[in-house]
Amino acid sequence: MDIRTPIGQAVFLVSISCIIGFGSNLVKGDAIPWIAPELEIADSIIPETESNDPVLLAISLNQAKNLFDDGILFVDARDDGYYTAGHIQGALKNAFLMELIFSIEAIQEKNVPLVVYCGDPGCGDSEDLAYDLQDSGFNKLYVFKGGWLEWSKAEYPSETDE
Numbered sequence: 253m254d255i256r257t258p259i260g261q262a263v264f265l266v267s268i269s270c271i272i273g274f275g276s277n278l279v280k281g282d283a284i285p286w287i288a289p290e291l292e293i294a295d296s297i298i299p300e301t302e303s304n305d306p307v308l309l310a311i312s313l314n315q316a317k318n319l320f321d322d323g324i325l326f327v328d329a330r331d332d333g334y335y336t337a338g339h340i341q342g343a344l345k346n347a348f349l350m351e352l353i354f355s356i357e358a359i360q361e362k363n364v365p366l367v368v369y370c371g372d373p374g375c376g377d378s379e380d381l382a383y384d385l386q387d388s389g390f391n392k393l394y395v396f397k398g399g400w401l402e403w404s405k406a407e408y409p410s411e412t413d414e
Contacts, residue, residue, distance in 0.1 A: 312397070
């Protein structure tokens with residue numbers, strides 16, 4: 253490709269920018285990870301509403317049930333059809349992010365704990381949504397890794413919208 257053409261110049265500038273960006277990330281002491289680390293299930297959780305330290309942890313079925321019993325709000329990260337067919341009792345339905353944020357803020361403040369779940373342990377939508385909510389200022393987020401599959405198998409409180 254000829255560097256004297258506008259396309260050649262654009263390709264050259266983008267290439268140089270990528271090399272500089274990736275190179276500087278490699279030598280930084282606090283480098284941005286290439287891939288987000290997988291959330292590990294926490295040994296124990298204490299929903300500290302007084303602290304402003306951000307929390308983003310994965311939780312087990314028992315931990316999720318304890319938070320449910322404590323009245324913590326749950327958010328279903330699945331698509332509308334799955335939510336309608338069955339979801340954790342009282343869980344909010346995933347919508348457009350801004351609509352979901354307004355729905356949550358109508359119920360509670362951003363520093364109050366919140367549980368996000370998906371369909372099963374292999375579903376990554378709950379982690380994606382948790383990171384989006386964290387970027388939007390929510391700082392006490394718990395990702396229930398077992399999701400709807402484990403919850404419904406345990407026959408814990410659920411409901412449908414059908």
